[in-house]
Amino acid sequence: MRERIVSAAIQYQGVTISLPLPARHAQVLHCAEQFLPEQALPTVCQGFLTSEGRFVNRVQARQIAFVAGQEPKTTGNERDLFSEDLW
Template sequence: MTRAERIVSAAIQHQGVTISLPMPARHAQVLHCAEQFLPDYALPAFCQGFLTSEGRFVNRVQARQIGYIAGQEPKTTGNERDLYSEDLW
């Protein structure tokens, strides 16, 4: 039996480069890490999302759908469309 794809970490992506930290890291921690290594980065230019168990970067909307299908039972933080790390861990 094949396991469903799951959300495994918070991540950001810019120009094809993905930066992530393992759970329970939040997006703010990932952004802070990026700032340490990329001092000239532009915060608004990053897309916030998640990495899946298949190694894919997905945006917040895709992540909510994947988490739901995988049975990760995302809590709601007031936004029914997007997924936030607080919804999972």
């Protein structure tokens, strides 16, 4: 079975935070506000978790979704993946 995109996630200093579908990055960021220092939020890396448990950035995620046949929609940015492209 091919690796797939399974949830939106953020990463800060090696710590990954995600929420289950259909959560979007804004919801993950809102949840993270209670755990991360205020100055950290603008610097977090937004990405996704894969079915292999890996955190990947938006560019890697679009490639994985395409190869996995998840058929991402285009929401105006054909390089990066957004949760709206999948769910």
